Amino acid sequence: MATSVNTERLEVLKTYKIYIGGQFPRTESGRYYVPLNKSGKKLGNLCLSSRKDLRDAIEIARNAQGSWSARAPFNRGQILYRMAEMLEGRKAQFIEELIAQDATRQQATREVNESIDRLIYYAGWADKYQQVISSVNAVSSAHFNFSIGEPMGVVGIIAPQSNSLLGLISVMAPVIAGGNTCVIVASYQKPLCSVTFAEVLNASDLPGGVVNILTGKPEELISWMADHLDVNAIIYCEKNQPTIQLIQEKAAGNLKRVLLYDAINWNTNEAQSPYYIQDTQEIKTTWHPIEKTGSGGSKY
Amino acid sequence: MAVKKSNNTLKLQFDTSRQYAPAPESASIASIKSRYELFINGAFVAPTEKKYFNTINPATESVLSSVAEAGKKDVDKAVVSARTALNKYWKKMPGKERAKYIFRIARMIQERAREFAVIETLDGGKPIRESRDFDVPTAANHFFYYAGWADKLEYAFPNRKVQALGVAGQIIPWNFPLLMAAWKIAPALATGNTVVLKPAESTPLTALKLAEIIQEADLPPGVVNIITGAGSTGAAIVQHPDINKIAFTGSTDVGKIIQRAIAGSSKKATLELGGKAANIIFEDAPLDQAVEGVINGIFFNQGHVCCAGSRLYVQESVYKIVLQKLKDRLETLIVGDPMDKNTDIGAINSKQQLETIQKYLQIGQKEGAEMYQSSCALPKKGFFCRPTLFTNVAQSSRIAQEEIFGPVLAIQTFRTEEEVIEKANNTPFGLSAGVWTDKGSKIFNMTSQLKAGVVWANTYNKFDPASPFGGYKESGFGREGGLHGLSAYVHLI
Structure with missing residues (x-):
């Protein structure tokens, strides 16, 4: 018999898995890693996602893209708002995870609050950015001519390593508000709240496959992501020069758009604007002739 | 003439003996020099390596002129002059003054439209009707359109401060030589950048005529530099360390080479490809x-x-x-x-x-x-x-x-x-x-x-300076024309 009996209730530890197509599978590779915080405490057994996981996620994101972009922008806004609601309800859990990942309680509380607000900010943009970035163009001939934004398609995101929750949300929200789908590689050292955030996504009426979140080593996955022909754009948020060069070189394979968000303070309002939505939009211009009758004619 | 066919559809009858009489435009309206130098820092200068190549009329295979081939040193000279012009004149000049220079270029193209059209057709082989009615007027209009933006940029980018990128290296194709030069130069100047432009080796003449106009328009020396040459000249522009922006129109293959070549540098790019x-x-x-x-x-x-x-x-x-x-x-x-x-x-x-x-x-x-x-x-x-x-x-x-x-x-x-x-x-x-x-x-x-x-x-191949143009996927990125064309040449702060 043990000399002392612990009478307190044993804590149930959480299993952190990845998020692909609205499901929470383990990595197909069976690999894991154990991130430590600064005081050396193990954060958990996290999935060390493989190239195969990445490819699966990209394929699923591609399949989800058509119907996501076809949804009413108003509906996309409601889903983003629902995410904020879900996050608000689970604030305490995110704060604890951020604290486990070395934040002070004050920092953690602030990051979660700002994350919620950022989701709401983009929820509001979903049905408005088009009016801001589009134009009716005064051409000289008798044509109706207008330009609008359309989603680029599938966006690969290497999330900010330091602001593991707010950074991820700040990069993800404008991408999906604009009708893209994405595959996100979460912060390597601070992965906990990215996985918990996937649970928020899953409870937010977000269709499976619109956002896919992998944990693992960015340097293992970046090169495959930049190579992949079904990725239209790639967002990288660090200052690592060799990695930037690698991404840009490989991106040339199918002329991916490369966005470098490496000098952004995610805690400030500079990290949010409709310009971030525009970054993953293609501008499409449409022409149609205008019939001429009478002497007045018509013009747009 | 229409003939009624048995299946009740009208069919045009073309088997007529009537022929169009020739209606040739006169080549004498164009003054083409026997040799063209490089336009660097406001002057026409000989290439360092003294190399020249011929440009021919593809309809007759006769030589039209001999054109300087810019080597690495010439590219460097052009970039240095563009950088100097940026710091010395162009950056400090108020937008409304920049605008007036660009308006002036537009007007001078209009004044010499017929000459431009003839040279475009002689050098590139396109029908005179197209160069006269499309290429040249559209090019002039493009300058006219972007001129007006130069002092209004804060309205194009609400809540942001607009800053020029710096020196733009621009490489253009042979299919619309003057028009592509206009598509590249006009927005770059309006947003306060200076330019090194290379026309295609088979169609350099209208760009060099444009250089003459830019000289006559008294644009500060070095704001626009036009250098001729082939692929190696283009490569030297792409690789030059003091260029901030590459704008390229051409094939997807070359576009990919450019994207790889500038990887890891801070150069911005717009690519208008196949x-x-x-x-x-x-x-x-x-x-x-x-x-x-x-x-x-x-x-x-x-x-x-x-x-x-x-x-x-x-x-x-x-x-x-x-x-x-x-x-x-x-x-x-x-x-x-x-x-x-x-x-x-x-x-x-x-x-x-x-x-x-x-x-x-x-x-x-x-x-x-x-x-x-x-x-x-x-x-x-x-x-x-x-x-x-x-x-x-x-x-x-x-x-x-x-x-x-x-x-x-x-x-x-x-x-x-x-x-x-x-x-x-x-x-x-x-x-x-x-x-x-x-x-x-x-x-x-x-x-x-x-x-x-x-x-x-219900229409096709329509173009307008106010209408953004550019591709999805492997047709490149960035837009040219319209408000959206300004983004390609600015930093937003």
Whole structure:
């Protein structure tokens, strides 16, 4: 018999898995890693996602893209708002995870609050950015001519390593508000709240496959992501020069758009604007002739 | 003249003995020097290595002029002069003053429009009617349009401060030499950048004429530098460490090389690359208009157009009649002397390009497609190609997948909207597309589902300075024209 009996209730530890197509599978590779915080405490057994996981996620994101972009922008806004609601309800859990990942309680509380607000900010943009970035163009001939934004398609995101929750949300929200789908590689050292955030996504009426979140080593996955022909754009948020060069070189394979968000303070309002939505939009211009009758004619 | 056919459709009768009398434009309006130097720092200077190359008239194969070949040292001189001009003049100049210089350039092009048109046609082989009515006026308008933006940039980017990128290296193709120069230079200057521009080696003359205008317009020396040369000159521009921005129009292959070459540098890029546009005719389309649009879509500028409608999709129910109309119309196209105002299809831009097109004609036949060409006679000298249709084309065929950049149309059929959207989007390119139907809701379904940067509905190959142009996917990135074209040349703070 043990000399002392612990009478307190044993804590149930959480299993952190990845998020692909609205499901929470383990990595197909069976690999894991154990991130430590600064005081050396193990954060958990996290999935060390493989190239195969990445490819699966990209394929699923591609399949989800058509119907996501076809949804009413108003509906996309409601889903983003629902995410904020879900996050608000689970604030305490995110704060604890951020604290486990070395934040002070004050920092953690602030990051979660700002994350919620950022989701709401983009929820509001979903049905408005088009009016801001589009134009009716005064051409000289008798044509109706207008330009609008359309989603680029599938966006690969290497999330900010330091602001593991707010950074991820700040990069993800404008991408999906604009009708893209994405595959996100979460912060390597601070992965906990990215996985918990996937649970928020899953409870937010977000269709499976619109956002896919992998944990693992960015340097293992970046090169495959930049190579992949079904990725239209790639967002990288660090200052690592060799990695930037690698991404840009490989991106040339199918002329991916490369966005470098490496000098952004995610805690400030500079990290949010409709310009971030525009970054993953293609501008499409449409022409149609205008019939001429009478002497007045018509013009747009 | 229209003749009533037994199947109750009207058919144009072309077997008439009446011929158009030649209506040649006079070449004497153009003053072309026997030799052109590099335009650097406001002056025409000889190339360091004293190398020159000839530019010829592709319609006659005669030499027009000898043009300087810029080497690495010349590129460096041009970049240094652009950097100096940026810091010394252009950065400090208020937008409204920059605007006036650009307006001035627009006006001077208009004043010398006829000369520009003649030189464009002599040097590039395009019909004089197109250079006169399209290339030159559109180029002048482009300067005029962007001039007005120079002092209004804060309205284009709300809540942001606008800063010029710096020195822009610009490399342009041979299909619309003056117009592409305008598309590149005008927005760059309006946003406060300085420029090093390289025209294509086969069509340098109108850009050099533009250099003369820029000199006459008293633009501060070095704000625009125009240097001639071939691929190695372009590579030296792309690799130059003191260039902040690369703007390139050309092939997708070269675009990819450029994206790789500038990887890891802080250079920004816009790439306007190849295309393989689908032009789609539905059974409810006004067929005669559609046929006219298809002809214009593929034979405009000999098909040397990145947004050419080179894949035609015809709904099965009207395939036969559309094909007959196309063949009839093909017969009426006048192929020959580009300087003749009656000419519809001029000379292929270069021998090399003619060989590329001919290679594709063979590939198409080898792959089992059926070739149909106009029966027109071709001039004995010069580089010419008959307007060509291919039927029985497989979706996987190279003539349906690869950019030919010539007067060659690959025709396929379809049954449903879903099918044609799938087929039209099944290409790595995404520059442009065309739709012909009389049904409004179908137009908007199609134009929103086609993955292309420019979609023409019931029209084709229309361009305007106010209208953004540029591609999705492997047709490049960035837009030229309109408000959206400004983004390519600014930092937002």
